[in-house]
Amino acid sequence: MTIAEIVKRLNAKPCGKGWAAHCPAHPDDNASLSITEAPDGKILIYCHAGCSLDAILAAVGLKPADLFPENAVAVHPPKLKAAKVHSTLDAAAKATVWGLEQSSGFKWCETRRDEYRDTDDLVFAAVLRFDRADCATDEQGKPIKSFRPVHVVPGGWQSGDPPGLWPLFNLPAILASKGTVYVCEGEKAACAGIGIGLCCTTSVHGANATQKTDWTALVGRDVVILPDNDKAGHMYAVAVASLLWKEDAQ
Numbered sequence: 188m189t190i191a192e193i194v195k196r197l198n199a200k201p202c203g204k205g206w207a208a209h210c211p212a213h214p215d216d217n218a219s220l221s222i223t224e225a226p227d228g229k230i231l232i233y234c235h236a237g238c239s240l241d242a243i244l245a246a247v248g249l250k251p252a253d254l255f256p257e258n259a260v261a262v263h264p265p266k267l268k269a270a271k272v273h274s275t276l277d278a279a280a281k282a283t284v285w286g287l288e289q290s291s292g293f294k295w296c297e298t299r300r301d302e303y304r305d306t307d308d309l310v311f312a313a314v315l316r317f318d319r320a321d322c323a324t325d326e327q328g329k330p331i332k333s334f335r336p337v338h339v340v341p342g343g344w345q346s347g348d349p350p351g352l353w354p355l356f357n358l359p360a361i362l363a364s365k366g367t368v369y370v371c372e373g374e375k376a377a378c379a380g381i382g383i384g385l386c387c388t389t390s391v392h393g394a395n396a397t398q399k400t401d402w403t404a405l406v407g408r409d410v411v412i413l414p415d416n417d418k419a420g421h422m423y424a425v426a427v428a429s430l431l432w433k434e435d436a437q
Contacts, residue, residue: 196247202292204223212234212245213396214392232244235286273345282346283315283337287333295318296317296318297316298318311349316333316334352400355401356377356389357377357387357388358404367409368405371388372394397426403434
């Protein structure tokens with residue numbers, strides 16, 4: 188497969204000496220995928236949010252071997268630079284916004300930070316929200332934003348999703364409660380519910396990624412789903428209800 192075919196499959200646009208695209212392996216409001224061609228003909232793909240090469244390619248029906256011309260001797264995917272470990276969450280956020288600015292060409296400001304905690308009430312990961320520094324808006328007049336995950340590793344923090352499933356947002360409070368749990372769409376809505384005294388939660392990465400969260404803490408609980416009032420919200424409510432039904436049935 189040629190570089191042109193790869194670029195077309197990923198719907199990439201020219202950027203600097205290579206191309207940039209929205210990563211198909213995670214919800215990506217702004218292009219976080221860098222694509223370049225090495226002198227030996229190998230195609231290098233890197234997601235600044237930390238998605239693996241296999242996940243990126245699988246999302247568009249490809250495999251690592253497709254990145255090499257037919258006459259190449261090597262059959263292994265190019266090795267990506269190991270993600271750097273940052274000593275603090277603040278340092279990880281600073282590195283994340285730098286990567287976002289490098290991939291997009293725009294300046295960004297962190298406007299929200301939501302932590303996810305495990306069953307021991309220890310910080311497990313966080314989702315960072317960045318807004319364009321120039322206050323740019325989309326075609327609907329809403330601020331252009333980008334969400335980036337970071338997670339805890341030995342010695343600090345790394346950009347990208349942690350391995351395995353995420354815990355539910357506000358998990359320690361759910362485990363400590365006995366009443367109804369309200370599932371909202373997004374951390375902002377969940378925090379608003381918590382602010383008025385409800386036991387609220389949400390799943391990571393929005394309406395299209397319910398499968399990335401461990402829902403077992405809600406098995407046997409009374410649950411009310413409070414999605415956004417739009418098509419994506421309806422789909423989210425159906426997906427959550429389906430997952431909870433399956434968990435209860437097991």
